[in-house]
Amino acid sequence: MSGMRYEAPGSVDEAVTLLADANGAARVLAGGTDLLVQLRAGMISPDVVVNIKNISETQGIAADGGGFCIGASVAGAEMGENAALKAAWPGVVEGAELIGSTQVQGRATMAGNLCNASPAADSVPALIAAGATCTVAGPNGQREVSVSDIPTGPGQTSLGNGEFVVNIKLPARPANASDAYLRMIPRTEMDIAIVGAAVNLVLDGDGTCTEASVVLGAVGPKTITVADAAAALVGSKVDDAALAAVSAACSAAATPIDDKRGTVAYRTKVAGVMAARAAAIAAERARS
Amino acid sequence: MAKHHVTTTINGEAAEYLCEPQETLLDVLRDEVGLTGTKEGCSSGDCGACSVMLDGRLVCSCLVLGVEAEGKSVETIEGMADGEELHPLQQKFLEEAALQCGFCTPGVLIAAKALLETNNNPTETEVRYWLAGNLCRCTGYDKIIRAVMDTASDMRGA
Numbered sequence: 001m002s003g004m005r006y007e008a009p010g011s012v013d014e015a016v017t018l019l020a021d022a023n024g025a026a027r028v029l030a031g032g033t034d035l036l037v038q039l040r041a042g043m044i045s046p047d048v049v050v051n052i053k054n055i056s057e058t059q060g061i062a063a064d065g066g067g068f069c070i071g072a073s074v075a076g077a078e079m080g081e082n083a084a085l086k087a088a089w090p091g092v093v094e095g096a097e098l099i100g101s102t103q104v105q106g107r108a109t110m111a112g113n114l115c116n117a118s119p120a121a122d123s124v125p126a127l128i129a130a131g132a133t134c135t136v137a138g139p140n141g142q143r144e145v146s147v148s149d150i151p152t153g154p155g156q157t158s159l160g161n162g163e164f165v166v167n168i169k170l171p172a173r174p175a176n177a178s179d180a181y182l183r184m185i186p187r188t189e190m191d192i193a194i195v196g197a198a199v200n201l202v203l204d205g206d207g208t209c210t211e212a213s214v215v216l217g218a219v220g221p222k223t224i225t226v227a228d229a230a231a232a233l234v235g236s237k238v239d240d241a242a243l244a245a246v247s248a249a250c251s252a253a254a255t256p257i258d259d260k261r262g263t264v265a266y267r268t269k270v271a272g273v274m275a276a277r278a279a280a281i282a283a284e285r286a287r288s
Numbered sequence: 289m290a291k292h293h294v295t296t297t298i299n300g301e302a303a304e305y306l307c308e309p310q311e312t313l314l315d316v317l318r319d320e321v322g323l324t325g326t327k328e329g330c331s332s333g334d335c336g337a338c339s340v341m342l343d344g345r346l347v348c349s350c351l352v353l354g355v356e357a358e359g360k361s362v363e364t365i366e367g368m369a370d371g372e373e374l375h376p377l378q379q380k381f382l383e384e385a386a387l388q389c390g391f392c393t394p395g396v397l398i399a400a401k402a403l404l405e406t407n408n409n410p411t412e413t414e415v416r417y418w419l420a421g422n423l424c425r426c427t428g429y430d431k432i433i434r435a436v437m438d439t440a441s442d443m444r445g446a
Contacts (some may be wrong), residue, residue: 006292006309006355029353036351037332039310049309051356076347101421102399104333106345107352189420190334 004039008051012137012166015050020139022048028039028164030058030072031107033100034116047070050164057135057166058111061085066172072165076123080105089170090285091179091198091278095126098183101190111165117151118192124151125198126181129213129225132170138163153221157242176203177211178285180278183218184270186261193218194262197250197274199282201233207287209233214279219254219271226253229275238283246279247272270274296357299367302424307354308334316354317364325365325394329423336422339362339395346402348421365394368401377401377439386435388426396422400436408444412437 009015019026025047029035038044052058058073061082068085076096079085086093099108099122111121112132124147132147139162150157154158159165179200185191204210215228232245238278251272258264291306298321305320317323317340329337331350339350341363368375377397382388387393396419403410403418406441410418415436416429424432 004310006353008355008358029356031351032353032356033333033351036312036353040312040331040350049353049355053356075345100333101336101348102402102418103336103339103346103348103421104351106342106347189417 004046005048006051007048008054010054012055012142015052015055015164016137016139016162018048018050019164020077022046024161026050028052028115030066030112031075031104031109032112033104033108034112038263042222052164052166055166064169068170070110070168070170071275072109072167074109076105076108076110077102077235079110088173089126089130089179090199091126091181091282092123092130092132092170095181095196095198096123097173098122098193109169109238113166114147114150114168115157115159117153117155117157119154119221119223120196121151122181122183122193122196122217125196125215125217126200126225127168127170127206128225129179129198129200129215130170131200131213134167134168135166136163137166139140142166144169148223148225151222159189174202176205176207176286177201178282180281180285182274182278182281184274185260192261195256195270195274197271197278199233199246199275199278201238201279201282201286203238203283203286207237207283209236209238209242209283212279216250216254216271216275219256219267224253224255226250226275228253233279238279243279247276250275267281292355292358294358295354297361299363300361305354309353309355311354312348312350313340313342313354313357313362314316314349314350315350316357317349317362320354323364323366327391327394329395334421334423335392335395336399336419337392337395339398339422341398341402346399363398365398368397375401376443377404377436380435380439380442381432384435384438386431388428391411392422392424392426396424396432400432400439403436404440404443408440410437 087093183193212233228249236242413435
């Protein structure tokens with residue numbers, strides 16, 4: 001990395017040009033909490049690092065058509081301080097806030113978490129459950145992409161040469177809707193999820209679930225959207241029978257690895273437990 | 289590769305330095321600016337020994353490039369005492385022996401100060417979670433947590 005160049009462009013177009021000209025030998029710097037570790041460890045040796053934090057389109061949290069537009073430079077701590085965002089999307093915010101320590105929260109971004117493409121990324125399941133999209137800028141202009149289409153496998157994304165994520169958009173919320181994210185870690189804090197579960201749901205006036213999305217993290221090479229679990233919630237009052245069905249569907253859908261932090265059997269069972277608990281929390285939030 | 293000329297503010301005073309693009313803010317503080325109170329532990333953002341404030345946010349200086357401090361404000365442990373007068377947290381850590389080898393202490397103090405500035409009445413659980421990114425291999429944490437709680441109590445009473 002001795003020949004590494006650092007650039008901090010002020011516009012999306014300049015950033016795209018810098019990234020495209022490097023032909024794959026460039027890295028985007030947002031929060032840097034993954035990038036700097038990879039640089040230091042010699043895992044990557046880019047020709048150029050492009051800091052996108054000076055680009056106004058990547059900054060701040062803005063109301064956007066009833067939803068929210070969260071810039072790619074926005075750190076977890078900023079999300080936690082945004083009362084409106086937290087009220088509308090508590091599950092998305094709690095996923096982002098689970099990433100690392102207070103110090104890491106001061107830097108780490110959801111866009112970085114998404115593009116680092118770890119199967120255990122804590123902010124990604126809730127984003128996908130929310131139906132979030134992102135703006136991808138590249139040499140051919142900008143396109144809106146579903147967040148679920150960005151990671152393609154561990155450490156791999158669908159982003160082409162010269163492309164980067166500018167922002168993440170959360171849709172407008174109907175009444176009686178909420179979300180939740182839970183993860184299991186072997187320690188109490190400062191660890192990587194062995195299971196993550198996000199649930200986003202909408203209730204009608206009498207508390208019957210009309211829409212739901214259930215997404216698992218850390219139990220497969222990518223997040224797993226569990227349609228059977230969502231189907232178990234829709235039409236129910238999110239009662240014990242529905243939660244048991246969510247649990248069974250999520251355990252059936254999980255395809256985890258065995259490693260020193262959790263066995264296949266444990267992760268499979270806990271995937272169901274976490275999803276059922278997240279569904280109960282989301283429903284409770286939607287009712288209040 | 290040309291070095292970057294960075295103009296920034298460190299502990300309230302204008303500062304400038306030259307740094308390589310891959311050098312971290314931690315490297316720069318210690319090796320270019322000569323502020324060695326900020327410690328290098330893991331260099332991967334896990335231990336918190338290198339904690340500093342960057343534009344009012346608690347960060348690990350090992351996870352920030354030196355060039356990123358351009359135009360920003362950095363606060364390190366060297367800026368915590370007011371001349372000879374220790375910050376209440378520093379004083380309390382001495383009185384209650386909330387340290388042994390001292391390597392984690394600058395980072396713990398910076399992090400604890402950031403907490404008390406946003407929450408002057410934290411619960412023990414809040415203190416423990418806030419400081420979860422500051423590893424200490426000596427104290428077993430109890431004395432650190434107690435010193436932070438006691439400082440908060442004193443500062444509220446003051």
